[in-house]
Amino acid sequence: MTVAAAPALPARYQVAGRLAETDDTVTLDLRPVDQPIPPHQPGQFTMLYAPGIGEVPVSISGTGPDLRLVQTVRAVGAVTRALCACRPGRMLGVRGPYGTHWDVAGAAGGDLLIVAGGIGLAPLRGALLTALGHRDQYRRIVVLIGARSPQELIFVRDLGEWRRHGADVELTVDRAAAGWAGHVGVVTQLLARVPVDPGRTTALVCGPEIMMRLTARELLALGVPAARVRVSLERNMRCGVAECGHCQLGPLLLCRDGPVVSYPAAAPLLAIREL
Amino acid sequence: MSGVTPDELGEHAFLRGMTARHLVVLSRASWEAPVRAGQRLFEEGDAAHRFWLLRSGQVALDLHSPGRRGLIVETLGPGDLVGLSWLVPPYHWQFGAAAVQDTVTFELNAIAIRAACEEDPGLGYALLQRVMAAASSRLHATRVRILDLYGAPDAAQDRP
Numbered sequence: 001m002t003v004a005a006a007p008a009l010p011a012r013y014q015v016a017g018r019l020a021e022t023d024d025t026v027t028l029d030l031r032p033v034d035q036p037i038p039p040h041q042p043g044q045f046t047m048l049y050a051p052g053i054g055e056v057p058v059s060i061s062g063t064g065p066d067l068r069l070v071q072t073v074r075a076v077g078a079v080t081r082a083l084c085a086c087r088p089g090r091m092l093g094v095r096g097p098y099g100t101h102w103d104v105a106g107a108a109g110g111d112l113l114i115v116a117g118g119i120g121l122a123p124l125r126g127a128l129l130t131a132l133g134h135r136d137q138y139r140r141i142v143v144l145i146g147a148r149s150p151q152e153l154i155f156v157r158d159l160g161e162w163r164r165h166g167a168d169v170e171l172t173v174d175r176a177a178a179g180w181a182g183h184v185g186v187v188t189q190l191l192a193r194v195p196v197d198p199g200r201t202t203a204l205v206c207g208p209e210i211m212m213r214l215t216a217r218e219l220l221a222l223g224v225p226a227a228r229v230r231v232s233l234e235r236n237m238r239c240g241v242a243e244c245g246h247c248q249l250g251p252l253l254l255c256r257d258g259p260v261v262s263y264p265a266a267a268p269l270l271a272i273r274e275l
Numbered sequence: 276m277s278g279v280t281p282d283e284l285g286e287h288a289f290l291r292g293m294t295a296r297h298l299v300v301l302s303r304a305s306w307e308a309p310v311r312a313g314q315r316l317f318e319e320g321d322a323a324h325r326f327w328l329l330r331s332g333q334v335a336l337d338l339h340s341p342g343r344r345g346l347i348v349e350t351l352g353p354g355d356l357v358g359l360s361w362l363v364p365p366y367h368w369q370f371g372a373a374a375v376q377d378t379v380t381f382e383l384n385a386i387a388i389r390a391a392c393e394e395d396p397g398l399g400y401a402l403l404q405r406v407m408a409a410a411s412s413r414l415h416a417t418r419v420r421i422l423d424l425y426g427a428p429d430a431a432q433d434r435p
Contacts, residue, residue, distance in 0.1 A: 052386060076398030147426050174420045178345035181375060185349050186419045189408075192351055211424045 008241060010049050010093030011037050015086045016068060022153040025083040025119060027072045028122040029064055031093065036067040037094055041101030042126030043232065043260040046071065047185045047240050050086070050094030054079040057237035058257070059123035060097060061155075068092065072122035072154065100260040102127040102230060105203035108137040112185030115193060115215050117146045117207025121154055123232050123259070124206050132165040140196050146207070149175050168195070187211065188218045198223035206232040213270045216263045229263035231270075237260055238270075278303040278379055287328045287381060288354035297398045300391050301383065303361055308382035310334075317370040322364045324385050326358035331377025336370040348435065349413065350375060356409045361385035364401070 017029030022157050029199045037046065040060050048071065049055040056079045062070040075084040092266035104112070104127045116124050131141055143162065150173055163169050170190055172183035183190060187207075194258045201224050212231045219229050234244065235247040235254050250269045252258060281298035284305060290298065308327070316327060316334065323363065327334070334357050336348040348370055351357055357380070366385070379390050393398030403435050 054357045100435045105343060119426075146425060148423070152425070154393060168401055172350075174424070176347045178335075178347065180347060183333070183350045183352070184335065187417070193354065208425060210422060214424075 008095060008239075010047070010055075010095045011035055013069065013076060013092050013094045014275065015088050015090045016064075017093065018088060018137070021045055021072065021156075022152050024084070025072060025074045026063065026086075027070060027154075028083065028086060028092075029061060030069040030094065032067055034092070037069075037096055040069075040097035040126075042104055042130050043076075043101035043123055044097035044099050044164075045237070045259060046094050046096030046098065047237070048073070048079075048251070049080040049095070050079050051091065051093065055095075055238075056083070057098075057234070057240070057255070059124040059232075061122045062129055070125075071117065072125075074119045077084070095240055098237070098255050099258055100256075101261050102204050104130045104204075107131070107204075107228075108134070110200035110202055111140040111142070111196035112138050113196055113201050113203040113219075114141075114143045114145070115146075115187060115191075115203060115205045117211040117215075118148070118152065120205075120207030120211070120232070121145055122146075123153075123159070124204055125155060127204055128167065128217060132162065132167060135166045139200065140192050142196055143167050143169045144172070144187050144190050144194070145169065146172050146211070147174075148178055149173050161179045165263070169264055186214075188214050188255055189221060191215070191218045199225070202228045202230070204230050209233070209270055212266075216267070220263075226264050227262055228265075230260055231261045231263055231266050233261050233266060233269070234259055238243070278302070279307055284328075284381060287330065289328050289356045289409070293401055297395075297401055300395070300398060304384040304387035304391070305381050308380050310374040310378045310380055312374055312376045314374050316374070317368045318371045321357060321368050323361040325369050325382055326356065326382040326385050327382050329353050329355045329357060330379040330381065332349055332380075333375040334372055334378060335375050336372050337357075338370055345371075349401065349416070356406065358385075358398045359406060359410055362389070362406050 012033040013030040016031040019027045045057045045059045047055050047056045058071045060133045061072045073080050073083045075081040114124050176184050201221050205215050216229050235249050237255040238246040240255045242253040247254040277300050285298045308364045331353050334351045337345045339345045
């Protein structure tokens with residue numbers, strides 16, 4: 001679902017809030033200082049600029065009052081470490097929004113199944129909030145979240161509200177100590193028990209590519225139509241406007257043709273060792 | 276505890292496709308057993324004289340060692356088999372198990388069912404196929420967990 005290209009110049013945003021999700025992941029609440037970026041759709045990303053350090057693509061996790069952006073960043077390099085360290089008041093540059101989106105509206109009338117692994121929940125949060133905002137348009141809304149451990153789950157504070165608004169939320173982790181009330185195991189193990197009608201299900205999947213591949217394979221085995229499985233791919237997005245070519249994945253330029261890609265288009269690319 | 280009919284057993288995902296004759300044999304060694312949250316089903320090292328088919332609720336397989344909090348190895352839910360060691364000599368549990376929430380199970384007498392399998396290899400083969408499917412599924416899941424499914428890829432640097 002392609003949307004119109006956004007301006008290439010960054011808009012100034014100020015960090016209005018910062019919430020540490022885990023040891024290495026932070027959610028920033030960004031308030032526009034001047035003209036905000038154009039409206040976005042769930043699944044799209046922005047290029048976040050830490051002045052003097054660099055710019056990285058970051059998915060949009062939601063919006064706040066006064067056209068604020070909610071973006072969740074995991075510290076894996078120099079720029080993301082700088083972004084994670086930002087305190088309220090700090091100025092950042094924002095370009096975007098870029099890329100394709102989850103097409104949440106396209107799932108209306110059926111079941112919506114959201115499967116997230118690790119920080120993959122960040123790009124899906126906006127899709128879930130959109131669907132919960134139109135709860136009556138969907139049959140079941142099921143959210144499956146996998147993480148290494150309970151300490152590495154993000155958006156834990158939101159889970160109660162999502163459930164109150166009509167989502168079935170299940171958590172599973174790889175490792176847990178006694179007292180953990182969720183599941184222990186891989187997220188794909190939960191799929192067979194999900195109370196959805198596979199033929200009427202749209203699945204939105206985001207996480208590491210190996211997780212998405214295994215999840216998609218399981219969904220297809222359960223009878224979810226391949227065209228109704230969407231995954232979010234990432235590569236080295238730089239320009240955001242499909243000009244520099246850094247984010248090429250086979251025939252796709254992911255800053256334009258992704259990050260959200262239907263599984264039939266993504267499947268041949270997910271099994272290639274180097275691309 | 277109350278008895279279980281062959282039809283009720285046949286509706287459980289683990290036994291789906293079993294012949295009516297085999298379900299009758301299994302039903303004679305089965306009963307419905309509710310398990311309260313926190314109640315332990317078995318302990319590591321104990322003799323595996325029973326096994327369970329989960330109808331609702333959740334059970335955690337766990338491992339304990341001195342000085343450490345108990346570790347949950349895996350959780351099992353509706354449709355799952357609890358217990359593999361009942362079919363593998365020397366029939367001792369490799370892990371412990373406890374209900375995480377109020378759970379309803381079919382409990383089966385492993386000693387009686389092993390004896391029935393000795394008498395009827397067809398029953399033994401049908402059960403072995405299902406236990407192997409469960410074991411294979413758990414082995415696959417364990418392998419995937421070893422892969423660190425949710426970790427950042429080796430090349431990850433400043434991606435969203």
